[in-house]
Amino acid sequence: MLMQVPLEIAFRNTGPSEAIKAEIEEEARWLEKFYGRITSCQVTVTAPNGHHRHGIPYKISLRIAMPDRKDIIVNATHDDKKEQEYPTVAIKRAFAAARRQIEDAVREMRGVVKPHPPEDHGRVSKFVADQDYGFIETPDGREVYFHRNSVLDGAFDRLNVGSEVRFVEEIGAKGPQASTVRPVGKHHLV
Numbered sequence: 001m002l003m004q005v006p007l008e009i010a011f012r013n014t015g016p017s018e019a020i021k022a023e024i025e026e027e028a029r030w031l032e033k034f035y036g037r038i039t040s041c042q043v044t045v046t047a048p049n050g051h052h053r054h055g056i057p058y059k060i061s062l063r064i065a066m067p068d069r070k071d072i073i074v075n076a077t078h079d080d081k082k083e084q085e086y087p088t089v090a091i092k093r094a095f096a097a098a099r100r101q102i103e104d105a106v107r108e109m110r111g112v113v114k115p116h117p118p119e120d121h122g123r124v125s126k127f128v129a130d131q132d133y134g135f136i137e138t139p140d141g142r143e144v145y146f147h148r149n150s151v152l153d154g155a156f157d158r159l160n161v162g163s164e165v166r167f168v169e170e171i172g173a174k175g176p177q178a179s180t181v182r183p184v185g186k187h188h189l190v
Helices: 018-034 087-110 152-158
Strands: 008-012 040-046 059-067 072-076 120-128 133-137 143-147 166-172 174-186
Touching: 008 018, 018 040, 018 087, 018 143, 040 087, 072 087, 072 133, 120 174, 152 174
Parallel strands: 008 040, 143 174
Antiparallel strands: 040 059, 059 072, 120 133, 120 166, 133 143, 166 174
């Protein structure tokens, strides 16, 4: 499927360049193969003022329309990247950023999102402080091991027996263990 609106390329601070147009057209064709439901793509190439000066990057702006989705917008300029002064490098980086955004949009439209493990709730039931670990008692009475390294934000030393925590449980070599422990309470709201 081809774009409903032909590819639009605009040049600022410089005249049209056939080499740059060819690079953009190639990247746009690849983008269409990558995701065939793109309805339009507008590209603006902004050369540095007095483009003969070295060390000043080109700016590539993309606006890509897709059905049932807000436009994908990329404004690629990386002042700290010396290679960005070459328009072909700037074009490739801008289209790569657009592909990443399109991948995210497609996953979102399909309802595929990175799952976050559910957090359980419990209270610290005991400590073995000199060994840097302890146990969390769950509401159903089970004990889940946790180590200092699994407590977020260095809060291990602030925990006490009875401290409320949220945690992600997983099965370890010796049984249930908390991979992430987050203190909950007056000073530790999640």
